[in-house]
Amino acid sequence: MLGGIVLELRSPSSVDGISIDPEPNWNFDTLVSEINSLEKKLNASSKFPSPFTKTSFRDVPGARRMERNARGFVMRVSEDELESVKDESDDEDHNQSSIVARRFVCDELYLSDSDDELVPEHELYLMHKMVPFEGALYELTNDHQTKVKEEIRIQVSAVESGIMNEIETSRSAIARVEKYRETRKEVERKLDLQYQRKVAEALDGHLTAIQREHELKSQIEERKIRSDAAQEEAKRRGRAIQEEKLRQEKARAEAEMQAKIRAEEAKKEAERKVAEEAAEQKAAEQKAAEEKAAREKAAEISLAGSSGNLNGKTEGTSGKFVRASESALTLEEQRLKRLKELEDMNQTLTTRSNENFSSFERHISRLMRQISGTKDNVTAKATEIVKIFNDPRCPNSISIAAFAKKVVSFCENPSSPYFACSYVILMVTSKFPQAMDVLLAELHKACIYTVPKHIVYSEMAFASKEAYRKAIGFQETEGKIENVDNYLKRTESYMKLYGALVQTEIPNVRNIHGLEEGWAWLARFLNRVPANRVTATALNAFLQMAGFALHRRYKTQFLKILNVAHEHFLAKLRTKQDSSELGPIVMEITSYLDDKKYLQEPEGRSLLSNLLSRDRAPEPDHHESYYQDQYYGSRHYNNWYHQ
Template sequence: MAGAVKLELRCPKKVDGIAVDPEPDWNFSTLLSEINSLEEKLSVSSKFPLAFAKTKSRDIYHGKSIERNSRAFIMRVSVDEMEESSQSLTVAKRFHCDDIYLSDDSEDESLFELQSDLMNEVVAEEGALYEVNYEHHIDIKEEIRIQVSAFETDIIKEIETSNSAFARVEKYKEARREMDRKLDLQYQRKVAEALDNHLTAVQRDHELKSQIEERRIRSDAAYEEAKRREKALQEEKLRQEKVKAEAEMQAKLRAEEAKRVALEAEKKAAKEAAEREAAEASKRIAGGVPPLEGDSSEAVNAPPKGSGSKKPQLAGNLLRSAENALKLEEQRQQKLKELDEVNKSLKSCSNEDFSSFERHIGRLVRQIRGTRDNVSGKASEIIKILNNPRCPQSISVAAFVKKVVSHCEAPDNAPFASSYVIVLVTSQFPHAMDLLLAEFHGACIYTVPKHIVYKKSEFESKEAYYKAIGYRENDGQIESTNDYLKRLESYMKLYGALVQAEVNGIRNLHGLEAGWAWLARFLNTAPANMYTAVALNTFLQMAGFGLFRKYKSQFNKILEIISGNFLSALKAREEPGLKPVIAEIQAYLEDKKFIIEPEGRSLQNYLLSSVMVPSESDY
C-alpha cells in the first residue's frame, strides 16, 4: 500500500501501569501471547485477586476468521488465458497483512478511498486478494475491541472491589479504635482506683510512723535534756579549771615578758658598752673583725691568723659555746619545759580531745609551698587555730613549733616558705619564737651554736658521745654519720632561712642581727671538723645573701676570717670526707655566691606585706 491509516483504541492508553497499544502488524500468536502476559501482570500487580477468570481459550480463528499460512499465496491461470494475455506464466505474489496498521477510533472512509484508488491500478486477482485481506483485518480489529472492552470492564470491577475493601478496612479500623479507647478508659479507671487505695494505705502508714517518731523524739529530747544538764555541769567545772590554768599561764607569761623586757634593756646597755669597747679595740688591732651590729652578747673581735683565742669552755672543757648563747638556750628550754607541763595538766583535767587541732596544724605545715598564696593562706589558717577558743593556746602553740621543726627532715620541705610562715605567725604570738628556737636547740645543737668535744675518759663509749651530740638510736643501733649530717643540714637550712626572712611591715623577732651573732659565736667557739663544716656551709648558703646586703664590708671581713682560719683548719685535718664540704665553702667564697639571691627566697617576687598587712583602702 502506498499509504497507511493509524487506528487508536477507545480505552485508556495506560491502566494500572500497563500500556494498551496493539500493533496491527503483529501476527495473531504474538498478540495472544501479549494479552496473556497482560493478564498475568494484572493478576500479580493487583492488590486484590481478579474477580473473573478466563474460561475459554483465546482463539479467534472461527466463523469468518481465516487460518493464516506462512506460505505465499500462488495464483495460477489456464493455457487459454495465457494465450490471451500473451503471457506464459504469471508469477504469484506473496501477500502479508503484517504491515497494515489498524486504529480503534478511525471510522471514516478515507482508508477505503485510498484502497479503491490502489485497486484500480492492480489486476483483478490482486483486488480479490486484497478484499480478503481487508476482511481479515476487520475481524482482527473487532476481536481486539472485544478483548479491550472486557479488559476495561474487569479493571472497573477490580477498582470497585478495591474501594469496597478499603471501606471495610477503614470501618474495621474505626471499630478497633473505639474498642481500644473503651479499654483504655477502663484500664485507667482501674489504675486510678489502685493508686488511690495505695496512697490511702501509705498515708495510714505515714501517720502511724509519725506518731511513733513523735513519741521517740519526745523520749530522746527528755534524755538529751538530762544529758545536756549533766554535761553543762561538767563543762562549767572544766571551764573553771581551765580559767584557773589560763590565769596561771598568763601570770607566767607576764613574768616572762617582764624578764624579757629587763633582759632587752640589759642587752641594750651591754650593746652600747660593747660598741664603745669594740671601737676602741678596732683602733688597737689591725685587720681584726669589725664590731657586730645588733648584738651585745659577747666580744666579737676575732684573732688574727695563727694567734690563740680565749673561748668559753664548760663541763670539764667538753662544751664549747658562747656563755650568752648557753644562757639563752637555757631560758628557752625552761620556757618550753613549763609549757609542756601546763599542757599536760590541761589535757589531764579536760575530757576534750585536742589531737584534732594538733593534726590540723601538722597538715597545714606539711602543705606549705614556696608560693605567695600558699604562704599567706597557711599562715592565716594557723593563726585562726591558735586563736580558737575551743583549744588552749598553749597546746596549739606547742603543736605548731614541734610540727615546724620536725617537718625540716621531710624531702618536700620548703625552708624559705616555712620561714615566712614562722615570721607571720610569731608576729601575732611573740612568745612562740622562743619556744620554736628551743625546739631547734633540742633537735640540733649547732643552732645554739655549741659543740661537744669527744674525750674517751668522759664518755662510756663512742655511741654515748654520738647520742650527746644528737645522733638517733633506732632499734638499738645508732644512725650512720651520713644520716646525721643530712638531718643537721636540714635543720640549719630552716634556721638560716629564718634569720634572713624579711616581710615588709612585720618585724622578724630572730632576724639578721641574730644571724650575725650566731656567725660570730660560731667562729669564736666551734672547732673545725666535719659537723661544724656542714653547719657553717649550710648557714652561709641560706643566710649569706641577707647578711651581705645588710653588713656589706663587715660581712666580707667575716668571710676572710672563714677563708684564713676555719677553712685552713679544715684542710689541715686531711680527712677524705671533708673534701666535698671544703670544695663547696671555697667555691662559695671564690665565686662570691653570697651576692646571688638563693632560690626560693623571693617567693616569686611577691611582697607578703600586701597580703598579710591591710592597705589603707581596707580600713
C-alpha cells in the first residue's frame, strides 16, 4: 500500500556530483540557482545530445503563498504511470491490490527525483516536516522529465519512422533490382534465342551449300559415267563394225581365193585331160574313184563315232571303233538331236527377225565370268540369268543355247569355280528344265567322255591321225591341232564340271541330272571305256569332284565300285606304264583310293556365306529362300523339247 514516505537524505550526499547541504534555511533564489546548476549537469551527462530547453522561466507561482501555506501537495498519477507502477510492483513481488486510489496526499513525504526504480525500504526515512517549496520542485522536475520522455518518444518515433522508411526504400530498391534482373534475363533470353536462330540459319545455309555441292559433284560424276559409257559404246560399235568389215573382207578374200583355186584346178584338169592319153586317163579316173570311195567311208565312220550314232552292238566294222554302252549312246543321240533342232530354230528366228541378239549372249557371258564361290554371288547371278530367259525381247531358245555354250566355254579354264557354276546351273535349270539337255549336249560335243564314250583309232576308219583327234575332241586353231597336254587339261576341266553338276544338291530343288546319273556314268565308264592316259584323266577328275557325295549316298556299293577300279582299271594302266607320261596320273588315282580322299569334302563344295568369311556355310540351308516361290516361268516348253 502506497502512502506518503518521508525520505531523509544522507549526510553528506551528492546528486550528479552536486553536494546537498541539508540546511533547512534555504531561500528560493538559492533553490533556483541550484536547480539551474542541476539542469546543466543533467544536460551534460544526458545520453541524448539535444540540450534541455526551458519553455518558460522557472518561476514557481504562488511560492510565497506556498511558503505561507505550508501544507502537503496533491499528486495525480495518470493511467499509464499507474500501469507502469503496477508492472514494477509485479516484478518486485508487490501485491497489486495495494493500489486502491489514483489520488493521494503526501504531507510530510520526500520523494527521490528518480522514477525508474523505487527506493528500498531500508533507505526510506521519514522526515519530521516537509519544506513548502519541495512539492513545487518535485512537480517541476516531474514535468521536466515528462517533457524529456515525450521528446525521447518523439525522437524514437522519428527514428522508427526513418528506419521504416529506409526499410521501405530498401524493399523498393530490392524490388527494382529484382525487376531489373528479370528484365535483364528476358533480354538475355531473347538475345540468346536470336543468336541461336542466327546460328541455326547459318548452319542450315552451310548444310544446304554442302548438299548443293554434293549434288553438283554427283551430277558431274553421272555425266562422266554416261559420257564414258557412251564412249565405250561408241568404241564397241566401232570395233564391231571393224570386225564385221574384216570378216566380210576375209570372206570375200576366201571366196576369191577359192574361185581362183577352182579356176586353176579346172585349168590344170583340162590341160591334164588334153595331155594324157585315153588309157592313162581311164586308169587315173578309176584309181581316183576308188580313193574317193575309201575316203567317204572313213568320213562316214568318223562322223558316226563323233555324233553318237555308233554303239557297242552296231554291226559291221563300226562297232569295233566306238566303246560305249547302248543306253549312254541313246541318251547322247537324243540330246544332240534336241540341240540340232534348237540351233535350226534359232537360225530361223534370227533370219526372220533380222535382229541381233548378241547383247544378251554377251550379258550371259559376263555373268558367268563373275561367278564366285559365295551364296550371295551365286544367287544374284542365277537371278540375272533367269531374268534374261524371261525377257520377251530375246527368244527363250536363243538365251538357252547361249547359256549352254557360255557355261561349257567358261569351264574350260582349270581354275574355274566348278561347284559355284554347278549351283548356278541347277538354279537355272530348275526353272527351265529344257536347258539341262542342251547343256549336256554341248558337254558331249566338247568331251566324249562325259557320255561316257571312247573312239578307237583305226587307219581304215580315219584318213589321218588329225581326223581321229578331231573326232575325239581336239580343237583346231588356225589350221593347227592342239597338243595333247592342252587336250588333257580341257578334258579334266569338262569332267570336273560334270562331276560337280551331278553331285550338287539344293533343298526343295530337284537335280534333273543328279547322283543317280553320276552313279550310272561311273558304272558305264568302268564297264566300257578302256584304260589309257586320257580316260584315266577323266576318271580322276570325276572322282575328285563327285566321290565324296557318291560315298555319302551309296557307301558300301561305292566302295565296291572303287575296288573294281583299283583291281581292273589301275591294273591295266600299270601294264602300260612303260611310258613315263602315265606315271603321274596313276599315282594320283592310287593316292585317292589308298588315302580314302573320298571321305574328305572337296574344297569349294560348300559355298561361303560372304566374301570375307573363312568358315564354310552349312549346305542344308543353301538358297532355301530363293526357291520358296519357285515357278517355271510363264512360258511353256518349246515343242522341240517334247518331241
